[in-house]
Amino acid sequence: MSEGYLAATVGKPGLNIAIFLVFVLITLVIVFWVGRSNRTAADYYAAGRAFTGTQNGVAISGDYLSAASFLGIAGAIATVGYDGFLYSIGFLVAWLVALLLVAELLRNTGKFTMGDVLSFRMRQRPVRAAAAVSTLVVSFFYLLAQMAGAGGLISLLLGVEDNKSTFFDGQSLVIAVVGVLMVIYVLVGGMKGTTWVQIIKATLLLVGAAVMTAWVLGKYGFNLSYLLGDAVKHSPSGEKILGPGLQYGKTAISKIDFVSLGLALVLGTAGLPHILMRFYTVPSAKEARRSVVWAIWLIGIFYLFTLVLGYGAAALVGPETITKAPGGANSAAPLLAYQLGGEILLGLVSAIAFATILAVVAGLTITASASFAHDVYASMLKKGNTAPDSEVRVARRTALVIGLVAIVGGILANGQNVAFLVALAFAVAASANLPTLLYSLFWKRFNTTGALYSIYGGLGVSVILIIFSPAVSGSATSMIKSANFHWFPLSNPGLVSIPLSFLLGVVGTLVGGRERGAEAGYAEMEVRSLTGLGAERADAVAAHH
């Protein structure tokens, strides 16, 4: 290790690794323990539907408060001030869409995946294929973001720098380790194991953030105004960090980009497949509602913490130090921890951040693999004639493939701001999934053609616009800096792709015309969704205990 490496490292790498290993060990033991009772498909995908609303609510916040929330938002607030706050507001308000319009009805009508709900009154094979494709794409974007966060974090903690000249360097090794661990969690623990990892992680994250928040506020006599004043003093942008515009206020285009981001954030959550799938782990719609209520409170409180942590990092560490640190803005929260509590707190906070990444990638992997096995393999390829264990076997193999893809993709995306990458996943989810879900739950005439138009249309448009956006090429912060093939001016496609997808759903429905049996199918879905008639309860697990 050269001098440069050591200078860029904070804390003791050995201690950081040790604390992290303890977490991994504890969670692995739990995953092995609960994984023993996984037998049926309902066990593997939906944890036997035996979690309570409260447990699931904590697990949802564990799933949702990803590295983007902890590292990305705190980092964004620390460096660009108020504009970072928008992320947390969008991420939180979005839960009202899930609470009011989606969670309970979805719980009552589906079994494991989004495809279940859509295929109720439509032609099974095409809509399941579409739902699976969009689930895989959204989960892939989300995975990229988490893996990129892992790389940045490691560079800070272990002094492993991002070596641009080789594809596989020290950070890549860390990303690979994260990928392997996530696959183990999923294969061994199934949804039950994954859920427990998320519950543990959410608890650690909330407690950790609460302690740091109190600590920061304590330094300023619990006066937020003093804290903000000190942040202003240490920021090169001065007073500007207290109002919006630092990141997005420069040009007319960047202002529109900000609105586009805001729209994607608020409409994305209820279309995220790994969040939707969590509603199937509880026994009833009422418990699904309770889960969302818990999630909203926990997530809301956490985001209020990040406001203090972000400005706290600006005040106590300084935006310039943060930007120069390995990992860039993503390192604001760990650096703040080091400033407050030295090596030990840094080690703890980093372990929590790792746990966060691990838990979220595990949740994404199980969702994507479930969608492939349940919608593509069992329903389409085998037309429903599969033994449940062969379906689960396919899901496990898919998890392996997803692990590999995530590792390679994560190495490529290394170094990007994770909150920004997650926002792209939200844009794709809001475009491809939300319009289709809402139409199929509430619109009587909606049909197969409409669903295909809105899923493939929303998915295609949002992904194409991202590829040709300044986020991918042609600017200093692009993924590919050396090339410029962008023609779409906005970094976030939401403003165009979301309304377009809603429109395509209507157009497709009109083009498709009436389908035989569609009205009866809608009647059945509506009765089931509102009353919970015939919804699967927690019986699968009760039989095992």
Add this chain to the structure above:
Amino acid sequence: MSTTGEPLPGEGNAFERIQASPEFVELRRKLRRFIFPMSAVFLIWYLLYVLLAAYEPAFMSIKLAGNLTVGLLIGVLQFVSTFVITTVYVRYANKNLDPAAEEIRERIERSQA
């Protein structure tokens, strides 16, 4: 995975009869009467906030007390409104939706048993 006591798949008519029953129509009305307007309210309030942040940064940067700005206040109010809407909805659902849904479900399950 017993889902006994429900109309068999393909028996669309049974579901259509339930769907047309006054109790069910009333349940749907109660649900939609709450969730649609409430969704409109929070989405408009949120979009107003986003537009203010994008196009009125000067207004959002006005200091109210110490270093606390209008933008921070409105931002925190978004949190407050989210918590309030959540609480109001849960009360509404417990009082107006759950009992009606349960009654319809039990009635069907009884008639099929």
